[in-house]
Amino acid sequence: MKKILVVSCENIRDKHCIACLKCFKALARREGEFARYRDEEVQVVGWTTCGGCPGMVLPRITLVQELARLYENDFDVIHLGTCLVKAAKVCNCPLDLESIKNKLETVFKKEVVIGTHNY
Numbered sequence: 629m630k631k632i633l634v635v636s637c638e639n640i641r642d643k644h645c646i647a648c649l650k651c652f653k654a655l656a657r658r659e660g661e662f663a664r665y666r667d668e669e670v671q672v673v674g675w676t677t678c679g680g681c682p683g684m685v686l687p688r689i690t691l692v693q694e695l696a697r698l699y700e701n702d703f704d705v706i707h708l709g710t711c712l713v714k715a716a717k718v719c720n721c722p723l724d725l726e727s728i729k730n731k732l733e734t735v736f737k738k739e740v741v742i743g744t745h746n747y
Contacts, residue, residue, distance in 0.1 A: 629669045633703035637711040638677035654745030661743040673701050682722045706740045713743050
């Protein structure tokens with residue numbers, strides 16, 4: 629089973645994209661970046677935000693991982709939500725997603741996927 633942590637944009641989540649329903653829909657249908665799990669069982673074990681501009685992604689995920697390990701429910705993959713992609717492309721978000729992806733993979737030794745869905 630693939631265990632997933634999703635990171636969403638603090639400024640968009642629940643303001644423009646209510647309750648992350650698009651991400652959950654895409655996961656259930658295995659669409660967008662979740663299509664890679666078409667033949668796998670998956671579980672979202674955590675959901676956090678980037679920490680707001682200018683982004684506190686690394687410290688937040690460090691805290692999430694500490695708790696995930698404490699509760700014996702660590703994650704395998706980190707998905708940077710489509711809302712982060714949109715924020716970076718449209719809203720002048722200061723996060724460089726490729727740079728964040730590389731840092732997260734280096735620090736956490738886990739796969740990082742940019743995006744969740746294509747809606």
